[in-house]
Amino acid sequence: MTAIVKIDDEVIDTEDFVRILKLTGQFESLIDQLVREKLTVRAAKKQGIEVPAEQIQERADQFRRVRGLHRASDMNQYLDTLRVGLDEFEAFITESLYEEKMMQTVCSEKAVAEYFKLNSPRFDSIEVSHIVVDKAGMAKELISYLREDADAFADMAREHSSADTREQGGLIGKVLRGSLKTEAEAKVFNAAVGDLLGPFPSADQSLYEIFMINGKNPARLDEDVATEIRRLLREEWLMARAQEHIIEVR
Numbered sequence: 001m002t003a004i005v006k007i008d009d010e011v012i013d014t015e016d017f018v019r020i021l022k023l024t025g026q027f028e029s030l031i032d033q034l035v036r037e038k039l040t041v042r043a044a045k046k047q048g049i050e051v052p053a054e055q056i057q058e059r060a061d062q063f064r065r066v067r068g069l070h071r072a073s074d075m076n077q078y079l080d081t082l083r084v085g086l087d088e089f090e091a092f093i094t095e096s097l098y099e100e101k102m103m104q105t106v107c108s109e110k111a112v113a114e115y116f117k118l119n120s121p122r123f124d125s126i127e128v129s130h131i132v133v134d135k136a137g138m139a140k141e142l143i144s145y146l147r148e149d150a151d152a153f154a155d156m157a158r159e160h161s162s163a164d165t166r167e168q169g170g171l172i173g174k175v176l177r178g179s180l181k182t183e184a185e186a187k188v189f190n191a192a193v194g195d196l197l198g199p200f201p202s203a204d205q206s207l208y209e210i211f212m213i214n215g216k217n218p219a220r221l222d223e224d225v226a227t228e229i230r231r232l233l234r235e236e237w238l239m240a241r242a243q244e245h246i247i248e249v250r
Contacts, residue, residue: 002014004016004017031249035242035247036238037095037099039238039241039242039245040098040099040102040103040238040241041095041098041099041102042241043102043241044098044099044101044102045098047102047105049098049101049102049105051094051097051098051101055097056090056093056094056097059093059096059097060089060090060093063093103234106233106234106237107229107230107233107234111233112221112226112229112230112233113221115229115232115233116219116221116225116226116229120219121177121219122176122177122178122219123176123177123219123220123221123225123228123229124176124177124189124216124217124218124219125174125175125176125177125216125217125219126174126175126188126189126213126214126215126216126217127173127174127175127213127214127215127216127217128172128173128175128188128211128212128213128214129153129154129157129165129169129170129171129172129211129212129214130157130161130163130165130170130172130209130210130211130212131153131156131157131160131161131163131170131209131210132161132162132163132207132208132209132210133160133161133162133199133207133208134162134206134207134208135208136199136201136205136208138160138208139198139199139208139209139210140199142156142160142199142210143196143198143199143210146196146210146212147196150194150196150212153169153170153196153212154169154170154171155169156170157169157170158170162207170212171214174217176228177189181200181202183200184197184198184200184209184211188211188213191211191213192213192216193213193214193215193216194212194213195212195213196210196211196212197210197211197212197213198210198211
């Protein structure tokens with residue numbers, strides 16, 4: 001095994017390093033990131049995407065400037081410290097450019113617009129507040145009281161709610177479809193502004209949640225929605241690419 005660190009007479013090698021990553025829960029996320037990058041690069045090459053030499057040089061220069069490596073000797077010393085060769089550095093830069101270009105294609109403005117057109121209802125949003133308590137009786141008393149005086153919702157949240165939104169009077173803010181528990185979501189999104197809903201029990205009935213609808217926002221392709229669509233496009237595309245390969249973690 002290759003040694004990574006030596007502390008006095010103790011040598012920490014690659015096997016130790018991998019074991020620590022696994023035990024600390026970091027291994028899977030790093031492997032997932034690596035697999036995603038490699039799948040993207042493979043797909044880019046398969047599609048004939050090109051990375052010109054001048055773009056590689058431009059990105060390498062940018063890498064150097066960001067790290068304050070203004071002379072060639074500074075860059076060589078930096079790579080020597082990392083024990084990374086120039087060829088390995090160029091391959092790293094090239095693959096990052098392949099990945100960016102592939103994602104620009106997958107998440108193009110046209111792709112985002114088409115996805116929104118086909119799936120616009122899922123991007124409807126609401127402005128909502130909630131109160132969370134741990135007793136069914138208290139939840140029923142609260143919603144009964146609030147039906148008589150809905151303006152007291154924020155005060156009741158500050159006084160009784162156990163959620164981390166209590167100091168904001170129970171205000172969650174903007175919520176997209178898919179953000180709430182399944183049993184509550186359909187009712188909440190179908191409610192009118194000003195409606196009170198609940199109480200909805202948690203799966204183990206240890207918590208009870210009351211909602212108040214403050215506003216409704218029909219789907220609109222703004223920057224927040226576009227960002228979420230790009231994320232969804234990327235995830236769906238990567239899942240499809242993963243199905244094309246045999247991936248084994250050793």
